[in-house]
Amino acid sequence: MSSTAEPVIRIEHVTKSYTSGMPVLRDVSLTVARGEVVVVCGPSGSGKSTLIKCVNALEPIQQGRITVDGEQVGGKGVNLPRLRARVGMVFQHFELFPHMRVLDNLCLAQCKVLGRSRQEAESRSEALLDRVGLKAFAGKHPGQLSGGQQQRVAIARALAMDPVVMLFDEATSALDPEMVSEVLDVMVELARSGMTMMVVTHEMGFARKVAHRVVFMDQGEVVEDSPTTVFFEGAQSPRARQFLSKILTY
């Protein structure tokens, strides 16, 4: 990865706290370069999910700066809905729209946000459903699909917006074990196709396989930010080593 390329995501000195109590993010800085896959991991409550939600301003920040593709998130004169449309997001609980058929889930924002014609949106949607292996399910409703299938549809829905970066917020945490791999397969394929990805996950196998860098967070801080092999073979910080020893032993 060229270090001189302008990063797609640049997070600079971000601090965030809820109205009362401890800050959930403390002076967090990190970048995701074009084509890079960055895995963010850490114990529960470390702030990793909050951080990823700040990237498309689903959560506001109090201090610091986040830019996506050169535009400042929440900056003056920046059209936030248009900026969000360029950032694909996949949620832990899929969040497909239950009253819409799978195809309509994919078409809605293409038509309403990007202004694509229905025909254009449908052909793009069908191609993406094919890519995640669910073309036959276009006419089904989300409730008729398994969890793994729903998450693959959710990935296709995000991709339909032709995003510059994809965010994954614990995309496999709510799945039955036998469905995790079908979703990870789609994510691996996506990573290998050159998509820029920021992935919050506990799936260390996925991290080893496709991540360029691993960021380890604890108590709202970035504790470690290393190339993948360095992270797994010799994490520097004791907290990261402790975390790894706990999740890798089983």
Place this chain on the structure above:
Amino acid sequence: MHRHQGRAVGYNWNWGIFWEQSPEGNGTYLDMLVQGLGTTLLTAALAWIIALVVGSAVGVLRTLPGRTAPLLASAWIELFRNMPLLVQLFLWYFVFPDLLPTPWAIWLKQLPNASFVTAVIGIGFFMSARVAVQISSGIEALPLGQRAAATALGLTSAQTYRYVLLPMAFRIILPPLTSELLNTIKNTSVALTIGLAELTARARAVQEFSFQVFEAFTAATLAYLAINLIATLAARWLESRVRVPGYGKA
């Protein structure tokens, strides 16, 4: 002769009364009741439209982020929900016109069908408070991630409500909303106190002209039962039509 106060001693049943000419001189007693039924239906239908439109708007305001909109919505709900309907109709009919500048008050009092307009608006606003509570609890019953997913796709707040939140919220609240529709129909009878010639008022007029109190109110009762039954069946049909395949199963 025995004397039984309050009992129909020596009452002359006459079910043929409905086909006799009424002293009003423009048709039979049945025509009087049918006209009353027509007024009841028209009043209920227009009041229900106001209740749905205003109630949906207020219900949505109540769920918006920030403080002002929810506060205004709550004020509306508490104002119209906590005063008896009878008092509200009296206020609209007798008090409200005098609070206006004189020319407006005169114009209002000279409206040919002031009691009809007052009933539609008064019952509409009263019911809007109840509809608003249903709408906002329907929206709040949806997973938070639904709004986040729509926002992340770049949909604006208005689009999120229009395409994602409201379609599901309405489905969830259809059964309680049906009860509110029935309440709207039944509440139109209160408008006889401001001189609206609706079904109950006309039944009373039949009684006063003909002294056939039981026949008049039996007919009115059956008519109310019939319209509420039809409304209930229509609501059931609508529920089954908009049911989401696979949604709500375990």
